Amino acid sequence: MKTKTLTSLAALTVTAGFAAAPSSPATRQPVARPNVLFIVCDDLRLNLGCYGDSSAITPNIDRLATQGTLFARAYTQQAVCNPSRQSVLTGRRPDSLRVWDLRADFRKTTPDAVPMPEHFKLNGYYTHSIGKIYHDGKRDPQSWSDVEQQLRAPKRDDYHLEENRKPHKGGKAAATEFVDAPDEEYADGKTARDAVASLKQLAGREPGALPFFLAVGFRKPHAPFTAPKRYWDLYDPKKIPPLEQAAPPMGAPTLALHNSVELRGYSDMPKVDAFTPEQIARLRHGYYAATSFTDAQIGRVLDALKQTGLDKNTIIVLWSDHGYHLGEHGLWCKTTCYEADTRVPFIIATPDGRPRGVRTDALVELLDIYPTLIELCNLPSRDKLEGRSLVSNLGNPNAKGLDGACSQFPRPWQYRKDGVPSVMGYAVRSATHRYVEWRKFGTLEVVERELYAYKGDQLFETENIVAHPGNADLVRSHAAMITKKVP
Template identity: 30%
Template sequence: MKVKYISVLLMLVAGLAGAAEKPNVLFVAIDDLNDWVGCFGGNPQVQTPSLDKFNAEGGMVMFDAHASSTVCGPSRSSLLTGKYPHKTGVYGNTTNLRNAPKAKDLLTLPQYFSTHGYHALSRGKIFHRHPWPGEEMGDQGQWAFDEWVQDKGGVGPISKERPVCGLPAEPGDTSYHAKGFDWGSTVGNDETKMKDYITAEWAAEQLNTRDFEKPFFMAIGLSKPHLPWYVPQKYFDMYPLDEIELHKTIPNDLEDILNKYGKPAKPNGTWLRVEKAGRHKEAVRAYLATITFLDDCVGVLLDGLEQSKYANNTIVMLWGDHGWHLGEKQRYGKTMLWQESCRVPLMVKVPGVTPKNKRCDGVVNLIDMYPTLIDLCGLPKNPENDGRSFVKLLHNPDMQWNTPTLSDYNYGGHRIYDGRYSYIVFTEKGTEELYDHQNDPMEWHNQVNNPEYEQIKERLKVLVPTQREPESPKN
């Protein structure tokens, strides 16, 4: 009896010790941030001291990371369920994973942590928001967390005119960009009143005032640099307009491309009206200003972690949900399968593992975050995960890691990328593109009809999914 009692006691102690050893996770989503981050080098003008400091302190730059889909809803649904859009039918912003027969019963990442001994808490945009019966604020993924806090705050722009920037949409344009593509300075010049700042402060306060009984999975969503680009004037002042340099583009870039309907590719409407008004520098400046505001919020959050008792046992995974075009391929926005839409900033800090000031060139995908995090935390594998853990790469960031990765967009749109070549196909009309990033990083020259690239095309083409789930019901 006594022996049995002691062994039970030992098991309990061992169990507690095991729980104490589990690392915490700080999972940080940033909405619509492309590679315009100092340590990613996407735009040498950008000022992102907090993200650069994070890199200097062990937040490794995952330089070749890609989204599983190139717009908020499906990107987030996919990385949070661990399943590609072509397997769940969650293709667009108007499809909620909770209505999708192939997605609704999957355990999302926060739920997986919660069912494996973690306290899952969140504030800010992690899931895409959808209307939902009985939920006044809509379905924001509240159900996926043990503790969920509605974000709040925000200050409007000084001008009551819309658009503030004075760049009206073309008549008949009903797209989101018709009203949403806008910029201007906010009332009060005070970043601390902005929603993302308040969200970051909230997170820092939790980390510095609470004794979590369980290891935590804290998901923090920051909403900038998503449109509209309304931030305090001081951020605009950091980027004198006459010093703004535009990305180099070539005028006939679209001439070698057919779009998903099999028609010649065209510039998007937003680009055309900025072009017509001659205001590209202002648009670029507004995005830069909004990034630097966002970076200040990241600083509040990460300094908060650094000052807390959780600094040395918390894994940080920070990611943008897809890229953003600012003039490349004559577009503003996302939703394409080109590099500027697919590639994302991803940074990972595993205390004691990831080196300081390090850039890793392995090819990874946001859908890999789910299996990587559960692997890092010693949780059992989830057989439903489409992605693959890159824990080995985190331990050996210079190893070769270029298994081709997939990005989906809409029904039938796929891109296969292996670190050098990208192959894009829209299966409905069979239109294809192929780019060689070694000599063409901006994807200016479509090589799909070049016989020299035939074998490469065939190698990547066989990796395109052949089974596609129909689009799941709209909200």
Template identity: 40%
Template sequence: MSCKDKKEVALLPQDKTPKNILFIAVDDLRPELNFYGANHIQSPNLDKLANESLVFNRAYCNVPVCGASRASLLKGVRPTRHRFINYKTRADVDAPDAISLPNLLQQNGYTTISNGKIYHYNNDDSLAWHNNWFPKGNIRDYQLEKNIVENQGAGQANGGAVSHEMAQVHDTAYFDGKIAQKGIADLRELKQKKEPFFLALGFMKPHLPFNAPKKYWDLYDRNSIELPESYIQPKSTPRKAFHNFGELRQYNNVPKKGDITDALAKELIHGYYACVSYVDAQIGLVLDELKRLELEDDTIVILWGDHGWNLGDHKLWCKHVTFETALRTPLIIKVPGKTKGQKTDAITEYIDIYPTLTELVGIKAPETVEGKSFVPILNGKTSKKDWAVSKFKDAVTLIKGDLFYTEWTKDDGVAYERMLFDHKTDPLELENLAEKPDYQETVKVLAKELRENWGKDFLAKN
């Protein structure tokens, strides 16, 4: 069925009114948060939400790049060698016959609203939304005129990777403050309607550049920031596993090649922390309003980051690799009457989000959806699924228990490079085991399971 086909999809029988869904996406958010065992980023609102939610300790995106990850998640369809490739991915081009989650909900009586960055392109999957809004301004969200001029429009990023641009700028000067206020205004309107709603808020930070109001920078002491323990690129790891972090090098305070200085590395880490605290404050405003309007008891809240992010890990920055730092993501879901701060180690993929939400609100997921609902986990049961598959370009990774196995494959599926880490003994992924004699039988088994689980269309050209 085409996403433009308005044929109704039947509701499943249910005993209660469909619940609202507040769908919060955060760009480039790592699971480096207090409820994941870290204790150095101040994010009190996310911490509070986690204490009311089910927290997934082992959630993984299916592709570590924004446009492709979002399209895959919202369509419920796996990436392949030729589908959902990079940040320019459009869901309505790559998977035109798969009904997106918001489109399905709209067809079943939901008011659907997209604010901020949900898809990479604001006009992607346009028929799925009753209202689709993005704040005005230069895409890098600079406030200083010098930076705006140096930015040269949406395609350039010369203004600098890190900057607290003004001494005292209000939170609403930046996109995320505007997105929060638009979300709050929408909640007030939706409160007056009888229809259930799917309100999607796509927050931009902590995406580069790390510009946030000065008060959030002031929460952290640069002198106490340390480089990650994994600030190394071991010789046993294939060189193809690393990249030149070109996304970061667009900025005029970052050298075009080679390692960056330790001072700049710490400034980037500082800026990342500040941006997480900034977006945390904006999300807190929305959640406070949800409570004030007495909507929270009838609203599912799900929060996710579109992929992980390297913050100096393996001397890398940004995403675009298949190390765990780029694949593992924050994922928390608050379901009224079900969640209260539980945590699960069940391996979960982002394509599992779509069928979970539809099951929770009593709508049958389309046959195109490839994920597996994690509602049984919400009900306290043990998940039978112990694997996930992620890919980026030629690299495709099977996550199976504590093992992270990656193959770089050709169009015919034949591997030309391998990488294997055992997180029981090597959680930082510093020793590639794939070529060691003692692991050849393990590699053979994992290679077979990878092909069994990467999806029936993985090698298809269309």
């Protein structure tokens, strides 16, 4: 961020967001609208202390959970980076955007969509991006008041060992690596460094400067699992939770599964054969280490927010673009309609007097972030947003959620660059079940169905019970929820 840009912004005052109480325009006083610190992680699943994983060492995200509301049942709209992020940022479903792959851009497919940071910018906010917010390397100058920082992180920079830094097909070398190295030699360390510097500059502006929307995107724990050695050393490999539910769900259709091609692209991973127990253990250890590394970078940003005093008027939102499989169901990475891929960490902390340290089991979607921030920041609403405001859920574990949260995923993955998917899977998660319809793309013809029952916080499906006698009413009610949201 350029200091001169912040200096010039300091002279600008807030011209919107007046209090409603004064009796006439002449006596109204400007209200200090809240800032927004918008934090997104890549591939972060629920292996966090605040989500009940006693093995995870994530003190900073856990601390944030004590300061706000933790949404225990939040769902992404598509479990892969680009569609998920564009959906969140525009407040529209992947089908509405026609963005289902890693290349499509809503600016071309849905040019009337106005993303969240642009809406804030148009309504008197200074907006800035550091790290991965849209898909890696995607520049979107309309969203930001200043040039994006840490926009691209080449795969080569994930590594320190020379055998991993030399050219590899697709840029992927080993799936894991650890060396003694400073945090700031990694992309997320640089993102945290720049976010801290930006917060210090924002805190030094003149009174009356524009409120800010600062988006900070961390790339871990996305593979490769390459964090400094000290984060690996936090964990005893023998105490990493063992793999559970290693087999696919009984009766799952082939369409629902995949061959873990994303992980198999790394140079030390099997291209076809099964992963060995040693590989599984190493990968799971690496995921926990990478998660703790990113948690530490989030902690640096949260500490800077507090040290500058900006925490007193800043809303903090933390979310993950999707979940992840670590060998469960025989799957690695994401790209399914299942619980472990679609259910994500999501926390909102507000600087007002709402109850803190609240957990809610209300079903919510990441689409809800956009309308929630609009209401919290008293901005004009936008047409065509497909989520709902969660303000009534903040601090209130008894507030109602959705009857069903919807996600989707195409097959094959990935489809041809000049084509469209052959089949689209649509999933709805109710309080007790997940129902999936696999439809021929562009028609209503259903080619496969799945229905799974869950107990409590269960993350992994066991048996497809869609054909069981007595489940017809469940199938009809869940299918109706899909049709309502994704006609």
